[in-house]
Amino acid sequence: MDTPAPTPVMVVSGATGGMGSAVVEEIARSGATVALLGRNEKRLDRTRxxxxxxxxxxxxxxxxxxxxxxxxxxxxxxxxxxxDLGRVDGLVHSAGDGPLAPLAETDDAMWQSTFNGKLMGAVRLARALAGPMASSGGGSMVMISGVFRKDPDPLFPVNSAINAALAVFAKSVSKDLGRSGIRVNVLDPGAVRTPLWDEIAKAIGERSGATAEEISAHVAAQSPLGTLAEPSDVAHTVGYLLSPAARHLTGAAITLDGGASAGL
Structure with missing residues (x-):
């Protein structure tokens, strides 16, 4: 009799956020066990x-x-x-975001906070889980970054720089971890309709005398598809990157912005 395959164990940082929780739901529906990470136990439990x-x-x-x-x-x-679970098969790093602030409005704390959470958070998680993942037979790591990686924005210099650094980190370790059967990829969403985006749209609107709704409509219009992404769009793509269907895909950065960004 064939031994049944073990239930895959996936880890999601930033699990209580709009994109993070959508990712949790997507991969849990596939039958996986999902470990939700966050700093607030009550929010984690509510999300769970x-x-x-x-x-x-x-x-x-x-x-x-x-x-x-x-x-x-x-x-x-x-x-x-x-x-607790004896194995780990996947990591999705969706935690960390930076401020809306042009260079003159930034301070060291903004840079250091984003660097420590988004980039060093990825480093810490990948470093801690790579050995256990290799012992489990390999797996997949997905770093959720953003389109400012390849299309930097003057209102978001902190995010633009850290996103680029995160992609370089992922590319470099993919060459190392691939030898242990671990794939590492980056997903760069554009504007995604989440509570965080609503805050960003409001803040941009306050600078330009527009409403958050007008900003969202303007951003959607920049996409050839004419829409903002939904959290489920991010989650479906992450699900693919974690799955065996993406077995030959590593060291890649995939843009999910409906074609809006100008960079290749």
Whole structure:
């Protein structure tokens, strides 16, 4: 009799955010066990219960209060994960965002906060999980970055620089981790209709005398498809990158912006 394949275990940072929670739901529906990471235990539990109610028995959700800004916290999480579940097959790093601020309005704290969460958070998680993932037979890491990586914006110099650094990190470690059967890719969404986008659109509008709705409509109009992305668009793409269907795809940066950005 064939031994049944083990249930895959996936880790999602920033799991309580608009994109992160959509990713959790997508991969849980595939039957995976998903570990939700975040710094607020109550928000994690609310997100877990909400998603579990929607998916029923399709997948199992577990939460780990973890601060990706801390090496000790990330390493402790990785040890607990292996003690609890015994394996890890995928990582989605969707935590971290930067300020809307042109250069003259930025300060060192803005740069350091985004660097520590978005870039170093990815470094800490990848470093802590690469060994366990290799021991589990390999897997996939997906770093969610953003279109400012290849199409920098003067209102977002912090995000633009950190996104580019995250892609370089992913590309470099993909050459190393691939030898252990671990794929590493970057996903660059454009504007995604989430509560965070609503805040950004409002802030941009306040600078230009427009409403958040007008800003959203303007941004959507820049896309040949004429729409903003939905969180589910991000989640579906992440699901593909985690899956065996993407077995020969690593070291890539994929843009998901409806064709809006000018960069190749």
């Amino acid at each position: 219960r909400s998603i579990q109610n929607r998916i029923g028995d399709a997948g199992r959700l577990v939460t780990y209060e973890t601060d990706i800004n801390s090496t000790a916290s990330v390493d402790s999480f990785a040890a607990r994960l292996m003690a």
